[in-house]
Amino acid sequence: MSATVSPLLLALREGTRACHQRLEARLPFFSEGFDRAAYADLLGAYHGFHAPLDLLLGAYQSAERHKTPTLSRDLGALAIDIEALPRCHALPRIDDEASALGVMYVLEGSTLGGQVLKRAMAERLGIDADNGGAFLDVYGPLTGARWRSFLERLAATAPEPAAQARTVEAAVDTFTCFERWLEKRRVLAC
Ligand code: HEM
Secondary structure (H helix, E strand, C coil): CCCCCCHHHHHHHHHHHHHHHHHHHHCCCCCCCCCHHHHHHHHHHHHHHHHHHHHHCCCCCCHHHCCHHHHHHHHHHCCCCHHHCCCCCCCCCCCCHHHHHHHHHHHHHHHHHHHHHHHHHHHHHCCCCCCCCHHHHCCHHHHHHHHHHHHHHHHCCCCCHHHHHHHHHHHHHHHHHHHHHHHHCCCCCC
16 A cells, blocks of 8 residues: 655554564454354454543544444444443553554554455454444545555654654554453453
8 A cells, every 4th residue: 555654654663563463463353263252252342442542532533533433333233232341441641642643553554454354254254344344444445545644644743753752652552552451351362
């Protein structure tokens, strides 16, 4: 996907590569025995992380980037009671634009991997946008455009080293908090 490659993007990629690899290896989407019930549990755990983060990111991103409404719709389709789901409290700190950008990088980037997961879940579990899989393609045909506009925002930030370091740190923290939360919810494969 061609897009604006800024020094900050390169630093984010380098800083989080190992985090992504580790989490991807632990997620159960491609595990043997991963079924609809396990998918519903996993999506419920995603909701517990995204719902409080959407609130924390409120001042830094427009509502069109909120993931919780789509997750809630999917969970409804899977007959999961959203009110009963636990929410994560150990979240990355978001106290300025620099840290918000780091958190957003992780959440926005996950919409790219979602394209792979969307196809896999349709094939393996028959789950699509109407019966619990809308989150995997949360932006639909706007996925590429939303990613590019986020990269433009990254590229337009001041190249101040301390702020850039805070962005990368927030991105790493986001991966770490998410992995710990999924582990706590016992939805990881290993
Ligand atoms: C099994 C699960 C996952 C798979 C198979 C996967 C796969 C991918 C793939 C193929 C890309 C590159 C897409 C492209 O360049 O067009 C990508 C990018 C990315 N993914 Fe994942 N992903 C997974 C889970 C996640 C999760 C859970 C997160 C974060 C919560 C995440 C965060 C990212 C980020 C930040 C990028 C953007 C990297 C960049 O271009 O700078 N991924 N993923």
